[in-house]
Amino acid sequence: MYRYSEFDADFLRNRVAQFRTQVARRIDGSLTEEEFKPLRLMNGLYLQLHAYMLRVAIPYGTLNGAQMRQLAMIADRWDRGYGHFTTRQNIQFNWPALRDVPDMLAALADVGMHAIQTSGNCIRNVTADHFAGAAKDEVADPRPVAELIRQWSTDHPEFQFLPRKFKVAVTGHADDRAVTAAHDIGLRLVRRDGALGAAVLVGGGLGRTPMIGKILAEFVPMADLLPYLEAVVAVYNLIGRRDNKYKARIKITVHETGIDAIRAQVNAEFAARKPLFSGVDQALLAEITAHFAPPAFSDQGVGGFAADYAADPVFRAFVDTNTAPHRHPDYTIATISLKAHGATPGDCSSAQMRLIADLAAHYAHDEIRISHEQNVVLPHLPKRHLKAVHQALLGAGLATANIGLLSDIIACPGMDYCALATARSIPVAQEIATHFDALKLEHDIGPLKIKISGCINACGHHHVGHIGILGLDRAGVESYQITLGGDGGPDAVIGERAGPGFAYDQIVPAIERILRAYLGLRMGRAESFLAAYRRVGMEPFKAALYGAGGAEADAA
Amino acid sequence: MSATVTPKVLTANALLEGDVVYLAPDGGWTRQHDRALLITDAATAELHLLDAAARGHEVVGAYLADAKAGPKGPEPIHFREVFRTRGPSNYAHGKQERA
Ligand code: HEM
Ligand code: SF4
Numbered sequence: 001m002y003r004y005s006e007f008d009a010d011f012l013r014n015r016v017a018q019f020r021t022q023v024a025r026r027i028d029g030s031l032t033e034e035e036f037k038p039l040r041l042m043n044g045l046y047l048q049l050h051a052y053m054l055r056v057a058i059p060y061g062t063l064n065g066a067q068m069r070q071l072a073m074i075a076d077r078w079d080r081g082y083g084h085f086t087t088r089q090n091i092q093f094n095w096p097a098l099r100d101v102p103d104m105l106a107a108l109a110d111v112g113m114h115a116i117q118t119s120g121n122c123i124r125n126v127t128a129d130h131f132a133g134a135a136k137d138e139v140a141d142p143r144p145v146a147e148l149i150r151q152w153s154t155d156h157p158e159f160q161f162l163p164r165k166f167k168v169a170v171t172g173h174a175d176d177r178a179v180t181a182a183h184d185i186g187l188r189l190v191r192r193d194g195a196l197g198a199a200v201l202v203g204g205g206l207g208r209t210p211m212i213g214k215i216l217a218e219f220v221p222m223a224d225l226l227p228y229l230e231a232v233v234a235v236y237n238l239i240g241r242r243d244n245k246y247k248a249r250i251k252i253t254v255h256e257t258g259i260d261a262i263r264a265q266v267n268a269e270f271a272a273r274k275p276l277f278s279g280v281d282q283a284l285l286a287e288i289t290a291h292f293a294p295p296a297f298s299d300q301g302v303g304g305f306a307a308d309y310a311a312d313p314v315f316r317a318f319v320d321t322n323t324a325p326h327r328h329p330d331y332t333i334a335t336i337s338l339k340a341h342g343a344t345p346g347d348c349s350s351a352q353m354r355l356i357a358d359l360a361a362h363y364a365h366d367e368i369r370i371s372h373e374q375n376v377v378l379p380h381l382p383k384r385h386l387k388a389v390h391q392a393l394l395g396a397g398l399a400t401a402n403i404g405l406l407s408d409i410i411a412c413p414g415m416d417y418c419a420l421a422t423a424r425s426i427p428v429a430q431e432i433a434t435h436f437d438a439l440k441l442e443h444d445i446g447p448l449k450i451k452i453s454g455c456i457n458a459c460g461h462h463h464v465g466h467i468g469i470l471g472l473d474r475a476g477v478e479s480y481q482i483t484l485g486g487d488g489g490p491d492a493v494i495g496e497r498a499g500p501g502f503a504y505d506q507i508v509p510a511i512e513r514i515l516r517a518y519l520g521l522r523m524g525r526a527e528s529f530l531a532a533y534r535r536v537g538m539e540p541f542k543a544a545l546y547g548a549g550g551a552e553a554d555a556a
Numbered sequence: 557m558s559a560t561v562t563p564k565v566l567t568a569n570a571l572l573e574g575d576v577v578y579l580a581p582d583g584g585w586t587r588q589h590d591r592a593l594l595i596t597d598a599a600t601a602e603l604h605l606l607d608a609a610a611r612g613h614e615v616v617g618a619y620l621a622d623a624k625a626g627p628k629g630p631e632p633i634h635f636r637e638v639f640r641t642r643g644p645s646n647y648a649h650g651k652q653e654r655a
């Protein structure tokens with residue numbers, strides 16, 4: 001697991017002390033809000049609709065038990081006894097008082113955590129697969145590469161004033177769990193003739209103009225990766241648009257310039273830069289890789305796992321939906337759902353955090369991950385302990401067997417918290433989950449990703465939901481636009497708009513019509529919603545949504 | 557500027573807690589929308605906005621929101637402002653827990 005150095009620890013303590021002074025000066029009136037705002041944003045403190053919000057980074061979604069316990073302590077002492085895990089692999093506290101924030105930051109620094117935000121038009125936090133280092137058939141752990149890129153890009157003099165912010169994601173597995181195709185640069189680690197390298201995607205992103213990244217290079221050997229990325233960013237720095245904020249992301253540059261022309265420029269730039277790299281980066285990569293070394297897996301077999309699996313149907317359902325194959329045959333990756341039917345997606349109480357911390361420490365090499373799908377993962381759990389863990393989760397309302405199913409909904413905070421929202425998203429998620437739970441249709445419907453955003457910024461990734469829901473303000477009324485067929489996996493696709501939006505009280509019935517249509521037309525249970533959509537297209541669903549007359553009354 | 561505009565309330569977030577507040581008729585801040593000052597002419601509204609900007613040690617992010625007169629006092633018009641009067645819908649946190 002990645003360890004912060006003494007330098008990092010001192011740096012964090014100094015930052016907290018500095019921010020403590022700034023908060024004091026804001027409260028005593030010596031700093032205006034205009035002066036204070038950039039300082040608080042740099043320290044992860046936002047002003048939302050009803051209160052401040054503190055956004056805490058969880059690099060690569062990786063936490064240990066002590067860190068999780070500290071998050072619980074912070075939630076109890078200075079917030080409302082819970083935290084909200086987000087699609088950006090961070091945790092948000094929704095109710096801090098301004099005066100308390102320096103103490104919260106100090107408590108975070110005590111466990112090597114921080115709320116420092118990369119902001120501005122630079123290379124933002126690099127993200128990686130939440131099963132990194134654990135998944136079966138992984139090409140390589142993506143986190144060392146992600147961390148190498150982070151260290152190289154931080155304070156890189158050439159890249160502090162890019163046309164726009166720049167996000168990088170890395171996956172080390174063919175099942176792309178890092179949504180690499182929706183990032184400015186997406187890296188997919190691959191091996192060619194035994195040598196490690198990366199396929200490079202460029203120009204993906206959601207938000208106002210959603211686009212899927214395009215393949216810029218099929219294979220860049222590891223030793224060439226940094227000079228190659230530097231070449232990409234340099235080309236973007238030169239030709240990316242600076243005249244219009246909405247056209248400044250690299251996805252627009254790629255779209256307007258064409259992928260082949262960009263590739264030619266990148267290759268020329270790469271040839272010029274490669275000789276300037278001395279190989280120091282490869283030494284650094286080796287050092288970082290050592291920090292992310294896997295735990296010492298035990299060889300004590302799987303105990304009574306098979307017997308329990310056969311005997312206990314509740315346990316069996318949990319194993320079938322919430323676990324994934326681990327690189328070690330006696331281990332499993334267990335996902336703890338933060339999506340109990342009717343709960344707020346991603347919320348975790350302090351008691352739940354403590355239980356998860358204890359389970360990780362006792363049974364699972366003290367490692368915890370947060371997924372961008374707003375769930376918690378025990379990446380290294382021996383199968384012989386799975387039954388005990390499940391038993392403990394049951395008692396804490398954390399054993400919902402719904403990973404990858406209808407109620408495993410991603411929802412952004414929407415207008416219940418976010419100052420930028422145009423409509424609510426949390427209650428829509430809650431009502432969809434409870435409605436289908438009452439109908440007992442969830443397991444019959446099978447794999448389904450519903451994703452909800454409360455405005456066009458697309459924090460809920462609605463474009464890549466099999467069913468996407470976007471909340472808008474239509475003439476002073478909440479209106480929900482549905483997209484179908486989106487996919488955030490290896491063959492990523494942007495969903496297609498179904499037609500006019502639905503009012504708040506009509507959105508759950510609309511989702512039910514879509515899913516009843518699916519149940520009627522699928523070719524057996526083996527055909528998932530997404531597969532059926534790809535086979536039959538939009539028309540049958542449009543008919544189910546809008547009746548035979550179709551979508552003539554387009555209000556949008 | 558015309559005097560016949562939609563009536564407004566002046567709203568912001570309190571500096572220390574972040575709570576939603578409204579300018580009250582006595583010049584202080586109230587957390588209750590129906591106790592807010594209903595401002596009916598544009599020039600006065602602009603003056604209050606300037607004044608609020610100068611009171612940055614009390615509140616943050618002041619703006620004017622459309623409102624209408626109701627039986628108990630000013631009422632919000634837009635749904636966003638309705639949500640701001642009470643707090644989030646998933647928990648009884650914010651103002652509604654004190655109501
Ligand atoms: C509540 C406070 C939040 C605010 C004010 C906020 C604001 C924004 C804005 C303005 C953008 C668009 C940035 C741009 O493209 O220029 C954005 C993007 C994004 N946000 Fe948030 N957000 C918030 C919370 C969240 C939460 C809770 C999540 C996770 C559940 C999240 C996940 C994301 C993601 C993944 C993107 C990138 C979408 C893309 O690929 O373009 N945000 N956010
Ligand atoms: S999508 Fe919009 S409403 Fe949702 S969190 Fe992002 S900015 Fe807020």
